[in-house]
Amino acid sequence: MVAASGCASDTPSAQSTTSALPKPPITVGFLNPSGGPVPQPGTDTGVKAALSYLNGEFGGVNGHPIEVVWCDTDTTPERAQSCANTFVEKKVVAVMDGYNLSSSAALPALTAAQIPLVGMIPFDSVTGAKAENRVFFAAPQASFLIGALQAFKAEGKNSVTLALVDTPSSHQTIDGLLPVLAKALGISAKGIYFSATSPNFTAVASTIAQDNPDVGGLVAAPSEAVCTSLVKALRQLQYKGEIFTAACTDYIKGAPTQAAGGALYSSNWLPTAARYAPAEVQRDLTLAQKYISAVSGGTAGYYAFGEFALFVNFAKAMSAATDADLTGAGVLKTLKALKDFPSFLGPNITCGSATSPNCTTQLLLFVVQPDGSTKPVTDTWITPIPQALGAIPGAV
Incomplete structure (x- = not known):
C-alpha cells in the first residue's frame, strides 16, 4: 500500500x-x-x-x-x-x-x-x-575515495586514473578532494572528466589506458550504461589494470568473465554479494x-x-x-x-556529529568473481584512515 x-x-x-x-x-x-x-x-x-x-x-x-x-x-x-x-x-x-x-x-x-x-x-x-x-x-563521498584508494595501496597498486561526469560538484571532488587524498595516502591519482550530454567513452578509455595505471575506472557513475560503455572500451583497448566501476553491477550480468577481477564499492550490501x-x-x-x-x-x-x-x-x-x-x-x-x-x-x-551529517564512514569494497558474484575484499567493513578524512570538511 x-x-x-x-x-x-x-x-x-x-x-x-x-x-x-x-x-x-x-x-x-x-x-x-x-x-x-x-x-x-x-x-x-x-x-x-x-x-x-x-x-x-x-x-x-x-x-x-x-x-x-x-x-x-x-x-x-x-x-x-x-x-x-x-x-x-x-x-x-x-x-x-x-x-x-x-x-x-x-x-x-x-x-x-x-x-x-x-x-x-x-x-x-x-x-x-x-x-x-x-x-x-x-x-560521505570522501570515505569511498579514501577507502578504495587505501585498499588499492594495500594491494601494491600505486597509480589510479578515475573519471567522473563533468558537473560543478564533480570538480569539487576531482579538483579538490582527489589531490588531497592522494597526497595523504601516498598514491598517484589522476582525475578526468566526461561530458554529461555527449560522453565519448572510447576517448575516456584511451586517456586511462595511455597512462597504464594500476587501477582505472570511475569515481562514481551516473548510470549503469556508463559503466558498461567504459568497461567495454577499456577491454577493447586491452587495458590490463584493475577496472574500478564505482557502485555499478549491471554490467557484470552481460559478461561476468570479462568483468572478473574488477572492483566496486558500496555503502551497503548488494544482491550480487548475498552468498x-x-x-x-x-x-x-x-x-x-x-x-x-x-x-x-x-x-x-x-x-x-x-x-x-x-x-x-x-x-x-x-x-x-x-x-x-x-x-x-x-x-x-x-x-x-x-x-x-x-x-x-x-x-x-551513530549519528549526531557536530561536524559531519554522515552517521558512518564505513564502506565495503568488492571484487567481481568469474561467476558474476561480488566478494568483499575484507571480512569487516572498511574504515577509512581518520587522518585522511580529517582533511575533508564534513567527513568526520
Whole structure:
C-alpha cells in the first residue's frame, strides 16, 4: 500500500492509494533525480518498493503510513530550490535526498522551515560539508575515495586514473578532494572528466589506458550504461589494470568473465554479494529484492536498494519516537540521537556529529568473481584512515 502525492508540474511517480493503517500519515518530501543530464535511475523504484513494504507488512511508523510528496529534479540549483519551496508549502516533516547533485540549493528554505534533509550519501559535496539540519545514514563521498584508494595501496597498486561526469560538484571532488587524498595516502591519482550530454567513452578509455595505471575506472557513475560503455572500451583497448566501476553491477550480468577481477564499492550490501553476507543481511536482501522486483517497470540496482534502505532506516528510527516527535524538529532530534543503530543492509551507525551529517564512514569494497558474484575484499567493513578524512570538511 503506497501513500503518495505529486508536486505540481512533476511527473507522477506513483498512484495515490488509501492506506489501511489507523493513524494520520507522516508526509515527507522526495528529491527525485529523474531528470536532467545526470539522472539516478532506480531511486524512484526504491521509494515505491519501500513504501509498499513500510505501509503494508511493516505497519507504518507506529501505525502512521508514510506519504510522499514527489518532486523531480534536473541537477540544477533552481529546480532544487523550487522543490524545497513546494515541500515547505506541503508542511512535510523531512525531505529524502535521492543522491542529488544540487541538494544544497534546497537547504536554505528547508532549514528556515525546520525541515531536515535525510539521505544516504550526499552526492552534493556542499551538502556533505556541514552537519546543520541534515542527516545522511551512509558514508560521505570522501570515505569511498579514501577507502578504495587505501585498499588499492594495500594491494601494491600505486597509480589510479578515475573519471567522473563533468558537473560543478564533480570538480569539487576531482579538483579538490582527489589531490588531497592522494597526497595523504601516498598514491598517484589522476582525475578526468566526461561530458554529461555527449560522453565519448572510447576517448575516456584511451586517456586511462595511455597512462597504464594500476587501477582505472570511475569515481562514481551516473548510470549503469556508463559503466558498461567504459568497461567495454577499456577491454577493447586491452587495458590490463584493475577496472574500478564505482557502485555499478549491471554490467557484470552481460559478461561476468570479462568483468572478473574488477572492483566496486558500496555503502551497503548488494544482491550480487548475498552468498558472502551474514545471515541477517541475506534476509534483508531477500526482503528488499522481493519488493523492488514487484515495482512495475522499475529499475533495480544500487540506487534502488540504497533508497529502499534510506526509507527503512527512517521508518525504523522514527518508530522509536513518540507522536509528538513527528515534526521536522522532532525528526532531526531523533535521527541525530541514533547510537549503534543497526542500519538496513549497512553497518551499525551513530549519528549526531557536530561536524559531519554522515552517521558512518564505513564502506565495503568488492571484487567481481568469474561467476558474476561480488566478494568483499575484507571480512569487516572498511574504515577509512581518520587522518585522511580529517582533511575533508564534513567527513568526520
